[in-house]
Amino acid sequence: MGLKRIVAEQFGRPSGVGGLLSTFMMNRLNVRMYAAVEAEIAPLGQAILDLGFGNGYLLKRLAKRAKNRYYGVDISADMLAAASRANRGAVESGAMRLEMGSAEALPYPDSFFDLVYTVNTVYFWPDLDLGMAEIARVLKPGGRFLNLVYTRAYLERLPFTSQGFTKYADEELARAAARAGLVPAVEAIQAGISQKISATKP
Numbered sequence: 001m002g003l004k005r006i007v008a009e010q011f012g013r014p015s016g017v018g019g020l021l022s023t024f025m026m027n028r029l030n031v032r033m034y035a036a037v038e039a040e041i042a043p044l045g046q047a048i049l050d051l052g053f054g055n056g057y058l059l060k061r062l063a064k065r066a067k068n069r070y071y072g073v074d075i076s077a078d079m080l081a082a083a084s085r086a087n088r089g090a091v092e093s094g095a096m097r098l099e100m101g102s103a104e105a106l107p108y109p110d111s112f113f114d115l116v117y118t119v120n121t122v123y124f125w126p127d128l129d130l131g132m133a134e135i136a137r138v139l140k141p142g143g144r145f146l147n148l149v150y151t152r153a154y155l156e157r158l159p160f161t162s163q164g165f166t167k168y169a170d171e172e173l174a175r176a177a178a179r180a181g182l183v184p185a186v187e188a189i190q191a192g193i194s195q196k197i198s199a200t201k202p
């Protein structure tokens with residue numbers, strides 16, 4: 001297997017020691033995206049889902065700061081183990097529930113979450129519309145979805161994204177949210193580099 005493919009796999013479904021290293025790197029590279037999520041977190045009482053939580057770093061930051069009910073779902077068994085270790089206290093107290101699962105079949109009832117966010121995962125979903133429909137289903141009316149992504153132009157500059165990544169233009173992501181019945185808005189985080197596509201359930 002080529003190096004680019006190995007690196008892409010450690011972003012799309014991190015596993016083993018390579019997964020611990022790639023997620024450690026992500027935690028340093030994605031600070032502005034994490035801050036954009038943090039800025040939208042209510043101080044208490046909300047049900048919040050991190051879709052594709054990786055090593056659970058952002059969940060840990062949020063749970064320290066605000067008393068909400070935190071949930072997380074990820075397709076990687078090794079990330080579930082890493083995030084559970086990182087958030088042991090919150091998991092044991094019942095403030096956080098982490099599980100394995102995928103964007104395409106979210107293991108939650110309808111109209112359950114006030115906020116669903118996902119940081120750098122949409123490139124790896126096998127079916128964008130199915131994932132968006134699932135998010136729309138689990139959001140409460142008035143609930144918000146935050147989709148944090150690098151721009152297509154920026155991803156195209158990174159050689160390892162040539163395999164395993166679907167690189168979306170912001171308007172494609174906004175249209176997919178609209179097809180799922182959400183009302184989208186696009187905002188730059190770092191001009192030309194990263195952006196937040198937020199979408200509200202009417």
Ligand SMILES: C[S@@+](CC[C@H](N)C(=O)[O-])C[C@H]1O[C@@H](n2cnc3c(N)ncnc32)[C@H](O)[C@@H]1O
Pocket residue numbers: 011012013014023026027030051052053054055057073074075076079101102103104118119120121124125126
């Ligand atoms: C690039 S990492 C981002 C991790 C974390 N969100 C962060 O920014 O630090 C992508 C994560 O999404 C997860 N993932 C990929 N495809 C997924 C899917 N279809 N459903 C749920 N999780 C998925 C991967 O296992 C991985 O943990």
